[in-house]
Amino acid sequence: MKKMNKKAQMQMLETIGVIFIFFVLILFGSIFYFKFQEISFQNKQEELLAQSAMDTTLVTLFLPEIQCSRGDSEAEDNCIDLGKVRALQQVLKENPKYLTDYYFNLFSYANISVTMVHPVEHSWTIYEFEKVGVYDNGSEYSAWDRKEATYFVVTLRDELKGIGENNEEFYNKEIVYGFGYLTVEVFS
Amino acid sequence: MANKRGQLTLSFNWIFVLIAGTMILLFFVGIIMKQKTVSEQKLNFDVVTVMDSILTGSTVSEQTINFVDISGLSGFELFFDCELDDGGGYEDIFAQYGITGTTASSELPMQVLFAPKTMEGNEMITWSLPYKMPFKVMDLLMVTSTSIKYYVIGGKGSDFRHDLENATSGFTIEFISDISEISAVGNLFHVRVIDLDGSTLVDGAGVPEELANAGVGVVTGVLVGSTLGQVDYFTASGDKWNRLTGAGSVPIIATGLFEKEASLYGALFAADDEVYKCNMMKAFKRYSILVEIYQNKLDSLSAYHALDGPGASKTSCKGFLSDTTGNNMEDTLSSLSGELSTCIEHGYDDCLQVEPLANQLHELNANLRADTCERLY
Structure with missing residues (x-):
């Protein structure tokens, strides 16, 4: 038993x-499995961020607000009109709600700037919307995990002798065409 | 006694196996259910991401027609929606697109997209055209599918019919001279009749026999006015055409200066008058911001022409910009800005005054060019 x-x-x-x-x-x-999923998720996020950077760059290059127009003809490819850039900066400064209510829908969390390399070194920020958090004491901190930057070489046109520019280098200088690059940074 | 214990052990074993088996089964069922939800969400997310990318790419590819393979979405119905608030102003517009019956959707707060209300098929067609008033405001995107058939009737020999015929190669479109050439709906998802001379689309008139009783919303029509200045939307209700634009025709707001007026072409692809007006309100919002930018640029342009030096201080240039009373860029842009504010607040029907001002601006810019002055745009 x-x-x-x-x-x-x-x-x-x-x-x-x-x-x-x-x-x-x-x-x-x-x-x-979950570890694998986590890695795939991170890869996917990186892929999406890269896609978003490309899309934002593409949208910026064709933005009527800054593109070099030529009357009724087709706009100049990969060319940025500095007269319009300065005007856009001014309009966004005077109406910050355009940034939050309108352009945020187009660019989301991103920084977009135009840098002139020749003949004068200068930079213009045309859109700035970084993902930020706020501490209890009211101070801000960067709340993004990833940042993807893309650079695109562009022609810069300025037919107005730098009028409206607070930079001595521009005064009374006939800079019709220069070159530089467009920087698009996107955040996630 | 031993027998009883054996029986107890046997029963315990069975109960144990039953409980453990159920737990294991539940565990796997749980995993399957979770995976099903995750897969659906992933598919929804992927679809929206891919569509977003396609639409972004299409929008900036000015004046290009793209044929996008969407066979991976076959069986899914895409929807495009744009709703106006009661007042018709810009502020309360709600626009989105997505897959019907799922959570896959994305808002379109500022992109102008003329498309049917719903769409299915293996190939999506996107066509982007710049909206110029007279400077470029934005690219308007037309979206359709190869399973949507367009019949164009009337307007034979007209430039518009000819341009449309040249531009829509690859579309499921037929240019007919008589209503009898229309065939049955068959496997098509949607049929749209584009009437260029008012011979077919008449409120209460009979729908061609082949298209009658095709189902609600399957057969629609758009009547283009003879001067290309207005459109009317129709839907087939049973065997009768029913005019949708009860409040009157929808005026097309365009300068008429360009070969392909985006706002007119957009009207051919928009589902109905509400969708058309709703999307155009988004274009007018962008227009108002651009006018502000150009007003600001005008200040710099005036300052430039006020400078001393060769070529900079021509009196005629200054005149076109601000000096001449009544007809100068400063006043025109200011009036345009005012009209656009009213338009955005009150709705599409209050946007009509924008058109003559845009034409005036075009003339002034041409004058600047003719006098070798720096142009505004």
Whole structure:
């Protein structure tokens, strides 16, 4: 009788052992799966951010607000009109709600700037909307995890002798065409 | 006694197996359910992301027609919606697109997109045209599919019909001279009749036999006025055409200076008058911001022409900008800004005055160019 009891106990232990190992395997599988999912998710986020940077750059290059127009003709490709850039800066300064209510829908969290390399080194920020958080004491901190920057070489046209520019380098200088680059930084 | 214990062990084993089995089964069912939800959400998200990218790319590819393979979405119905508030102003516009019956949707607060209300098919067609008033305001995007058929009737020999025929190569479109050439709906998702001379689309008139009783919203029509200055939307209700634009025709706001007026072409692809007006209100909002930018640029332009030196201080240049009373850029832009404010606040029907002012601006800019002055745009 004792022998039978022991046999039943052994069988029970065996069953519990099998189930235990089964669950351990499931646990390992789950850990592996979720880790894999996490990595895929991060890769996907990076991919999306890169896509977003490309889209934003594309939208900026074709933005009627800053593109070099030529009357009724087609606009000049990859060319930015500095007269319009300065006007846009001024309009956004005077109406900050355009930034939050309108252009945010177009660019989301991003910084967009135009830098002139030749003949004068100068930079213009045309859109600035960084993802920020606020501490209890009211101070702000950067709340983004990733940042993707893209650069695009552009021609810069300024037919107005830098009028409206607070930079001595521009005064009375006939800079019709210069070159520089467009910087688009997107955040996630 | 031993027998009883054996029986107890056996029963315990069965109960244990049953409980453990159920738990394992529930565990896997839980995982499957979770995965199903995750997959659906992932698909929804992917669709919206891909669509966003397609639309962004299409919008900036000025004057290009793109054929996008969407066979991966076959079986899904895409919807495009743009609703105006009661007043018709810009502030309360709600626009979105997505997949019908799922959570996959994305808002379109500022993109102008003329499309049918719903769409299915293996190939999506996007066509982008710049809206110029007279400077470029933005690119308007027309979206359709190869499973939507367009019949163009009337206007034979007209420039518009000819331009439309040249521009829409690859579309499911047929240019017909008689209503009898229309065939049955068949596998098509939607049929639109574009009437260029008012011979077919008449309120209460009979729908061609082949299209009658095709189902609600399947057959629609757009009647283009003879001067290309207005449109009327129709839908087939049973075997009769029903005019949708009860409040009157929808005026097309365009300068008439360009070969392809985006606002007119957009009207051919918009689902109805509300969708058309709603999207145009988004264009007018952008227009108002651009006018402010140009007003600001005008100040710099005036300062530039006030400078001493060769070529900079021509009297005629200054005249076109601000000196001449009544007809100068400063006053025109100011009037335009005022008209656009009214338009954005009160709705599409209050935007009509924008058109003559845009034409005036075009003339002044041309004058600047003719006198070798720096142009505004």
